[in-house]
Amino acid sequence: MKKLLTTLMLLCATTMTQAKTAIVYFSVPEYSQPADVDGVTGASVIVKDQQVLGATQYLAELIQAKTQADIFRLETVKNYPTEHSVLLDIGQEQQRKNIKPALKSVPNMQDYDTVFLGFPLWWYKLPMVVQNFVEQVDLSGKKVVLFVTSGGTGFSNTTKQMKQLQPKATIVEGFHRNMYRTTRPTAIIENALNKRLTELGF
Amino acid sequence: MRKKYIFQLFQDLVLTGLIIALFGYHLFDEPVHEWLGLAFLGVTISHTSLNFWWFKKLFSQKYNGYQAVKTAVNFATFLLFFTACITGILLSKHIFDDFFFHSTEDTIRKSHMLSTHWLQMLIGVHLGLHWNTIGTMLGNWWKLDFGNRSVRIASKILLPIMWTIITIYGIYAFILRDLAPYLLNQVDFAFFDFDESKTVFYFDFFAILIAVAYLSRWVIAFLFFRR
DSSP states (O other): OHHHHHHHHHHHHHHHHSOOEEEEEOOOOOOSOGGGOSSOTTOOEEEETTEEEEHHHHHHHHHHHHHOOEEEEOOBSSOOOOSHHHHHHHHHHHHHTTOOOOBSOOOOOTTOSEEEEEEEOBTTBOOHHHHHHHHHSOOTTOEEEEEEEESSOSSTTHHHHHHHHOTTSEEEEEEEEEOTTOOSOOHHHHHHHHHHHHHTTO | OOHHHHHHHHHHHHHHHHHHHHHOTTTSOHHHHHHHHHHHHHHHHHHHHHTTHHHHTTTTSOOOHHHHHHHHHHHHHHHHHHHHHHHHHHHOSSTTTTSTTOOOOHHHHHHHHHHHHHHHHHHHHHHHHTHHHHHHHHHHHTTOOTTSHHHHHIIIIIHHHHHHHHHHHHHHHHHHTTOHHHHTTOOSSOOOOTTSOHHHHHHHHHHHHHHHHHHHHHHHHHHHOOO
């Protein structure tokens, strides 16, 4: 009996302290050979420890390091091209024609109360793959912290879009950065992100 | 005054409103920006047709410095306008969306930003070149008596003070909004504040236009009409 109680209590304790924060992100590291580019327009890629990361992926991993949250990458059945101009075209075409690319899997958000949602800003909107994910999950009552990488404007229409798609969720404009002029991890970005996370209570 | 001139003044006011509204890409939905662009094209065609006499005298008139500057500014304005229209139609996502020429290219997008921002500057200069003419036309239309003391005070003191204040504010708005990089082709993706006040935005762009126009007016007066 005592053993059972202890087990139960332990179970309770672990459930309570379990990570209730998730990070869901979508990222396309443009250009397959980033050695060729250095701060070229549109290169949303970061090379860290000789590893090629998408700009949003880079931010997602930094957030993970600080928050210890569970991390999920949104992956499509059909890969996006990594060439900048082709990607621009496809990204816009999907938005114009309301094409929702199929996801390999939809991460379950049920157990989380805070979700960090990261994506590159495409034509001032959510990439359709991200919209597809948001439409398939219920984020009601959850805090959704957006983090966005872009070439110009920050959250733009995405905050409004998120509020329309998930009216019962609390949408927070978390962190935005222009990442297309650099291909290297920088202390400035990391410090700014950490400061913002502290402000948000992490 | 002839009805045609009154119509033209009104039309130019509409054009001014349109160019300012066009800069507020983010203040309304995208299709609004595209339709405004088409409207701007339409009214510009009308503006040019009604001033067709200008083309007629292009080859017959004698050119002094002032005429040369005017002609050069008009041609530059036309070229920028033409570039802005073509790139705008290529980039269009709603009106001309599925046409074979639809483009998402970086170069086209950057050319659109570069040409439109220069167009605003050149339209300002263009307005500055016609500043006195417009003033005289309005005076005739409203049958103002420039011998009258209060009319003189208004036109020689109050109005210049008002335009000077707007000009100073326009320069301030230009700097605050960091618009110089757009003129230097340094912007890859435009920055838009989707939450800003529409009134402030439109007034800022109006003030920038007035600043360029009013400064041009004085530069022209200094260069060519010194007594």
